[in-house]
Amino acid sequence: MAKKRIVSTTINGTQKDFLCEPRQTLLEVLRDSLDMTGTKEGCSNGNCGACTVHLDGRPVVSCLVLAVEADGATVETIEGVACNGQLHPLQDSFLNNAALQCGICTPGFIMQAKSLLAENPNPSEHDIRFYLAGNLCRCTGYDKIVRAVQDAAGKMSGCCSEAKV
Amino acid sequence: MRDFDYAAPTTVAEAVQLLQSHNGAARPMAGGTDLIDQVRVGRLTPDLVVDIKKIPELTAIDFSTTGLRIGAAVPCYRLYHDAQITAAYSALTDSATIIGGIQIQSRASVGGNLCNSGPAADSTPSLIALGAIVVIAGPKGTREVSVDTFCTGPGKNILERGEFVVEIKLPARAAHSGSAYQRFIPRNEMDIAVVGVGVSVTLDAAGQNFVAAKIALGAVAAKPLVADAAAKALIGQAVSEATIQKAAEAARAIATPIDDMRGTIEFRKHVTGVLTARVIQQAVERARAT
Numbered sequence: 001m002a003k004k005r006i007v008s009t010t011i012n013g014t015q016k017d018f019l020c021e022p023r024q025t026l027l028e029v030l031r032d033s034l035d036m037t038g039t040k041e042g043c044s045n046g047n048c049g050a051c052t053v054h055l056d057g058r059p060v061v062s063c064l065v066l067a068v069e070a071d072g073a074t075v076e077t078i079e080g081v082a083c084n085g086q087l088h089p090l091q092d093s094f095l096n097n098a099a100l101q102c103g104i105c106t107p108g109f110i111m112q113a114k115s116l117l118a119e120n121p122n123p124s125e126h127d128i129r130f131y132l133a134g135n136l137c138r139c140t141g142y143d144k145i146v147r148a149v150q151d152a153a154g155k156m157s158g159c160c161s162e163a164k165v
Numbered sequence: 166m167r168d169f170d171y172a173a174p175t176t177v178a179e180a181v182q183l184l185q186s187h188n189g190a191a192r193p194m195a196g197g198t199d200l201i202d203q204v205r206v207g208r209l210t211p212d213l214v215v216d217i218k219k220i221p222e223l224t225a226i227d228f229s230t231t232g233l234r235i236g237a238a239v240p241c242y243r244l245y246h247d248a249q250i251t252a253a254y255s256a257l258t259d260s261a262t263i264i265g266g267i268q269i270q271s272r273a274s275v276g277g278n279l280c281n282s283g284p285a286a287d288s289t290p291s292l293i294a295l296g297a298i299v300v301i302a303g304p305k306g307t308r309e310v311s312v313d314t315f316c317t318g319p320g321k322n323i324l325e326r327g328e329f330v331v332e333i334k335l336p337a338r339a340a341h342s343g344s345a346y347q348r349f350i351p352r353n354e355m356d357i358a359v360v361g362v363g364v365s366v367t368l369d370a371a372g373q374n375f376v377a378a379k380i381a382l383g384a385v386a387a388k389p390l391v392a393d394a395a396a397k398a399l400i401g402q403a404v405s406e407a408t409i410q411k412a413a414e415a416a417r418a419i420a421t422p423i424d425d426m427r428g429t430i431e432f433r434k435h436v437t438g439v440l441t442a443r444v445i446q447q448a449v450e451r452a453r454a455t
Binding site: 001002003005021022023024025044045046047049052055058059060061063064065066068069112115129130131133134135 | 166167168169170171173196197198201202204205206214216218240242265266267268269271272353354355
């Protein structure tokens with residue numbers, strides 16, 4: 001077996017060091033080693049977006065990132081989205097617009113939508129659908145998700161976790 | 166996933182040395198979006214994964230008056246976030262925008278897309294249309310090859326053991342030139358090309374005649390095709406519907422697609438003609454707009 005590596009990262013603003021095998025994905029380490037099960041495993045081949053996290057500020061599917069690659073990197077997961085006990089506007093909007101049913105895809109959608117709103121605070125419906133094309137939902141039919149993101153876009157000011165994405 | 170070791174060298178020489186080791190069972194990794202999945206499903210069985218992203222040249226972009234150099238591991242999003250590249254090498258940014266979803270584009274590179282050598286790779290027809298040169302490092306030193314001859318079959322290319330792609334060089338954009346890439350897919354996003362067409366054209370100063378052209382086709386043969394006859398049908402001719410149709414017919418004539426769930430042979434050939442005409446038209450519009 002390949003030697004385990006020590007990986008130093010900053011996850012949701014906190015310095016975290018962990019041991020992993022080179023073959024372990026970031027998704028696997030988040031869920032199985034660090035007990036951060038908010039990030040979901042869907043297809044495990046990069047198609048569904050359920051495992052979306054931010055790696056050095058960019059949205060990535062964590063099933064296609066080796067955990068060793070996160071050495072020296074900043075990772076943001078769904079667990080870091082609410083701040084000071086307050087839901088993020090996107091989380092609020094998903095609840096208020098009933099944009100989830102089974103909920104497995106939701107953390108990925110929230111992370112991806114957060115990235116979208118940081119890049120484009122006022123997206124059109126087309127912009128939203130295009131940016132979220134890498135996230136699959138088998139329950140909602142997407143309309144409610146699109147509406148939730150539009151709704152959140154208008155309520156983003158003053159949210160503390162928007163300092164950087 | 167299968168057990169393998171991992172190394173992240175910081176120089177090209179070190180990477181070549183690592184790739185030569187392990188008796189051919191070492192694989193370079195850029196964004197990993199294809200590699201990690203292929204290891205997971207057992208299609209690739211590396212003993213060593215060599216992460217090439219820590220080598221400065223591999224993630225560098227150099228836009229100058231002499232052309233564009235793109236490190237082989239530069240992720241797609243960095244290309245289309247660059248206004249200069251988008252304006253001068255539109256076909257390439259057209260491709261970079263539609264490879265996978267946004268998450269994939271955060272990691273996937275044009276170099277990796279080329280080296281996976283899928284017949285339907287979205288960026289390869291654009292590289293061919295834009296006249297790209299591939300810079301390869303290996304045990305015998307560095308060599309440069311035209312991207313036209315890089316792919317040799319599905320998943321196959323000219324890379325020899327220990328070699329990897331360091332960067333892709335594109336010539337400076339000619340005056341009055343424009344380029345475009347489009348693909349046909351049954352969905353709006355996140356799909357594999359049924360047909361992909363990359364075109365680059367140079368017009369005369371009045372924008373009325375084709376001075377130069379290059380056309381490449383994806384997903385209609387075992388490897389991306391250079392549609393020379395189609396380009397020749399344009400060069401020296403007036404920009405007209407009739408000229409463009411002749412080129413489209415020449416492109417259609419060289420397509421030798423397969424039948425599969427995404428499209429029949431007849432459908433793919435037909436779409437090759439239709440798409441070629443559309444992409445030429447778009448490249449002309451872009452050439453005239455500058």
